[in-house]
Amino acid sequence: MFSLNRKTHKLYYDDLHLDRCVAKVVKSGTGHVELDATVAYPEGGGQDADNGVILLQNGCEIRFIHARKMYCDHVAISNFPEIQVGGVIEHVVHPDDIAHLSGIQAGDPVEVRIDRLRRSQLSLSHTACHLLLLGVQQIRPDAVEWILGCHIRADAARLDFGVEERISNEEVHEIETIANAFVSRASDVRVYAHAAYADARYWECEGEVIPCGGTHISNTKPIGRMEIRRKSMGAGKERLSCSFSDAIFNTGIFHA
Ligand SMILES: [Zn+2]
Structure with a gap:
């Protein structure tokens, strides 16, 4: 190769x-x-x-x-x-x-x-996306088995799932409650590398570990209130998006 x-x-x-x-x-x-x-x-x-x-x-x-x-x-x-x-x-x-x-x-x-504001936004958005995923994992573990894609933008993030049964409005609400509970607890986020591969990285929050090489914020609190929406993408495909209009972007933590 x-x-x-x-x-x-x-x-x-x-x-x-x-x-x-x-x-x-x-x-x-x-x-x-x-x-x-x-x-x-x-x-x-x-x-x-x-x-x-x-x-x-x-x-x-x-x-x-x-x-x-x-x-x-x-x-x-x-x-x-x-x-x-x-x-x-x-x-x-x-x-x-x-x-x-x-x-x-x-x-x-x-x-x-x-552009450090954009980086702060992307890092917060990415962290919020993981909290969304942790909510889905609890309410609809079947969906987490089949993640079709994700897109993390500065202002919102979304995950696409393959499912046999659609995600109900009630389930969306439960997922949102779980994600927001992570925010309310102001939990610390830790990232670290695989022992053998520096590029293989992990994200960890409250003992939940997700393999991920993106950028993140170090605590869930600045995310503020997460709003989660569902969109059907056709038969067997569901999209969950999260936005965070109360987010506080910390651009002051960067080195001079
Ligand atoms: Zn990540």
Whole structure:
């Protein structure tokens, strides 16, 4: 199998609160830049990517609107969903800033900064999505057996399930109550890596463990009140979405 002999240092796993870092350009392609390290979380596990800027030494600012993982290795880990490890992260440049790419070359020092409000929103949304899942696990364990997909956006998150019996309004209400109880208890969230694979990560809250490589907040309280809605996606497919209009996004915890 094709495997790349280089990889991007994923600083967002070393310190989830880091919002900037220095790095070196590895290469720039058509509309994207690869660095030797980054704080930008790439799209993955249903979570949208970070946005931000790459600052060049000459003061030029290159905005990136997306970050993507490329050339990862697939590994099989027991009790873990399909996972890709290693690989490189490409920062996809804003169309208006592509012209600046002609001015950079491999080895150039740069600084990467992410949009920290967006990261805070995505981390909170992702944590809320896990509480939604824990509610479903208690009320409809059959649905958790067949998760069809998830999408974690800055303002909301959703999970799609394959089910034989639809999720009733009463069940949605019970799931919402369970999720909100996690918020009310202001429970701490812990994330940690698999002993053998730094990219295989776990999320844990009140002893509940979910394999997950996304970004999260460290306590459930800032989520505020979660509102859960159900949508039928056709025969055998149900979508549960959560939103959190009272959420408090902590952008002050990042390092200077
Ligand atoms: Zn997660």
